[in-house]
Amino acid sequence: MPMEEREQEIVSRAQLNPVSFAPLYDHYFPKIYNYIYNKVHNSQLTEDLVSETFYKALANIKKFQWQDRSFACWLYTIARNQVIDQFRKQDPVLFDSDNNEIIVETESGPEEKVIRDVTREELLKAIGTLSPDQQDALLLRYQEELKIKEIAVILGKNEGAVKALLFRGLRSLRKKLEGGDFDAAV
Amino acid sequence: MPQSNWDKSIEDFCSSEKEIQELQEVASLLCGMQKAQSSPLFRDNLKARLMEKAEEEGSATAGKNSRLFKLKTLLFKKNSLLGSPVFSAAAVVLLIVAVTFFYNQSPTVDNPEIANPPGHQAPETYISSSNRHYEEGQFQGQFPESGNAYIPPGEGENGDQPSINDPVKEVPGNQEGLAPEDPEAPEGPEETAPETGTETGTLNPESAGPAGPGKPGNGEENTLKEEPEFEAWKNGKVLALGGKVKPASVYYSVKKEDNPEPADNTRCTWEPRKYLSSAPGEGGTIGTETWAKEILLNEGFMVKSADQLQVNPQETQKGIYAEIIYKERKSGEQSPALILLCGEKEGILSYYYQEQGGYAEPGFYRLLSPAQAFKNVKDLQWYTPQQRMSFSFQEVSLTYHEFEVEENDGKKTITLPAYCYVGTPLSNGDAFKVYVPAI
Numbered sequence: 001m002p003m004e005e006r007e008q009e010i011v012s013r014a015q016l017n018p019v020s021f022a023p024l025y026d027h028y029f030p031k032i033y034n035y036i037y038n039k040v041h042n043s044q045l046t047e048d049l050v051s052e053t054f055y056k057a058l059a060n061i062k063k064f065q066w067q068d069r070s071f072a073c074w075l076y077t078i079a080r081n082q083v084i085d086q087f088r089k090q091d092p093v094l095f096d097s098d099n100n101e102i103i104v105e106t107e108s109g110p111e112e113k114v115i116r117d118v119t120r121e122e123l124l125k126a127i128g129t130l131s132p133d134q135q136d137a138l139l140l141r142y143q144e145e146l147k148i149k150e151i152a153v154i155l156g157k158n159e160g161a162v163k164a165l166l167f168r169g170l171r172s173l174r175k176k177l178e179g180g181d182f183d184a185a186v
Numbered sequence: 187m188p189q190s191n192w193d194k195s196i197e198d199f200c201s202s203e204k205e206i207q208e209l210q211e212v213a214s215l216l217c218g219m220q221k222a223q224s225s226p227l228f229r230d231n232l233k234a235r236l237m238e239k240a241e242e243e244g245s246a247t248a249g250k251n252s253r254l255f256k257l258k259t260l261l262f263k264k265n266s267l268l269g270s271p272v273f274s275a276a277a278v279v280l281l282i283v284a285v286t287f288f289y290n291q292s293p294t295v296d297n298p299e300i301a302n303p304p305g306h307q308a309p310e311t312y313i314s315s316s317n318r319h320y321e322e323g324q325f326q327g328q329f330p331e332s333g334n335a336y337i338p339p340g341e342g343e344n345g346d347q348p349s350i351n352d353p354v355k356e357v358p359g360n361q362e363g364l365a366p367e368d369p370e371a372p373e374g375p376e377e378t379a380p381e382t383g384t385e386t387g388t389l390n391p392e393s394a395g396p397a398g399p400g401k402p403g404n405g406e407e408n409t410l411k412e413e414p415e416f417e418a419w420k421n422g423k424v425l426a427l428g429g430k431v432k433p434a435s436v437y438y439s440v441k442k443e444d445n446p447e448p449a450d451n452t453r454c455t456w457e458p459r460k461y462l463s464s465a466p467g468e469g470g471t472i473g474t475e476t477w478a479k480e481i482l483l484n485e486g487f488m489v490k491s492a493d494q495l496q497v498n499p500q501e502t503q504k505g506i507y508a509e510i511i512y513k514e515r516k517s518g519e520q521s522p523a524l525i526l527l528c529g530e531k532e533g534i535l536s537y538y539y540q541e542q543g544g545y546a547e548p549g550f551y552r553l554l555s556p557a558q559a560f561k562n563v564k565d566l567q568w569y570t571p572q573q574r575m576s577f578s579f580q581e582v583s584l585t586y587h588e589f590e591v592e593e594n595d596g597k598k599t600i601t602l603p604a605y606c607y608v609g610t611p612l613s614n615g616d617a618f619k620v621y622v623p624a625i
Contacts, residue, residue: 037222
């Protein structure tokens, strides 16, 4: 059975009986955690927002409908809204000082010639200087590996707009990493 | 970067091959960024809590489905008995209306507050010892004549508050009636079973009759207690220290290793975010979860849906009172349960926390309010990049924190209940936390 159909079946079961939510949680927890962490850069805050996301998803799963969006889109939308609400409340962004491990590139590519010694924290800080939509587009595409169509649904934009966001986001990020001005970010 | 992750369509935006290559490099960097991983403890705890909630919802759904099935069966049976199509159609419409009405009136709903019939106490399972809160009330507080403030027990006539700098005090402790936590008690405010509270005359305000909450009919007055009974008032204690807490040092945007100069005239303000009116009687019905959340939010506690929140209302001849038990969910961290005792007229009467025995004898201990404890922030030794900096704090949480206490026989490090305030400099900057004893 194709993955999408199987997921539909699992979601339908969870809609009938919320106890069947467990496989969805197991599958999406690491993705949602990673997405939120990359947005807020703080473990404690991430845990809070991840909890909120899954509690909301569980509470509202009966309302979810397969229309133009997948379950993943729906879940990432909840997560994104949690992050937006958090920033709207002007809650603090507290960087974890003990979580700035160096990125280990497994493949040797041309990027190492130009952008080297970029730590994960520095990269996240540089991403943090982009517009919220650019951040979302880049993270959802290159970290969460969602399709452009799915990102368009989550951001409420058309696919062309998402491509433009990706292009501008990549270009801005390139300049920041080259210039090394990510230290001044955030 | 996997080739599948690169979108050819983005290349349309690029002006040259070189730019395409550069953007591919950045995309590759993003793809290769190590993914954040949560602690397995947090992941498993959250899953367990979600599944508990799911089980509750599942059983509620099953109940609804079962009732609907019975009614549908009844409908079909009735329909078959009626030969006339017109008559049966009318009967179907009537029955659908009846089904809808019955369904909407069903007591088995997700919200246990609504589900509880009048005269039944709000669910209590979060802290097992709280099940005894109203069993044998021996009210020890003093209620002055109406219009005057309530004086909780243990504060004395002058209403002195315990201070972190108080000398050593021997505090009377009454452990009777305090049960150790029931290991079988389900966790969380949602995992509750209605418990009868007729003995104490407790009332769920949302299910109150036409007289409304706090306005019982004439015939009921004699069954109400004269005054509220809270376990924390009955057995509440004051956590006394054997010395003076040494003010902690706060380093903001400076490093301790650089031996910075202490900052003078640092100004700190406590301005909890107000969400709604906190005036008694204006912020929702007392005793409901909404009301409790509002009280907590207005005090600076950022209540989240994953947190544990329990509200135990009780109706007395003097009005409605409620005990709010709030425990923040923190992974891998033991946070104490905050207990607020409130009255519909008086607002917040007193602050307590429940000690489970990890850092002191189990029981209920008096706390300062966040506003009172915040006064001690001025005692902290500040190190900042410049003098006369101003900070504003908006959020607080109750936690445990280690403090140095100067006793006669030297310094000791002890763990105390503490308020963790989160604030930022007024001139913009990174948020940070300061810890102040909550006793």
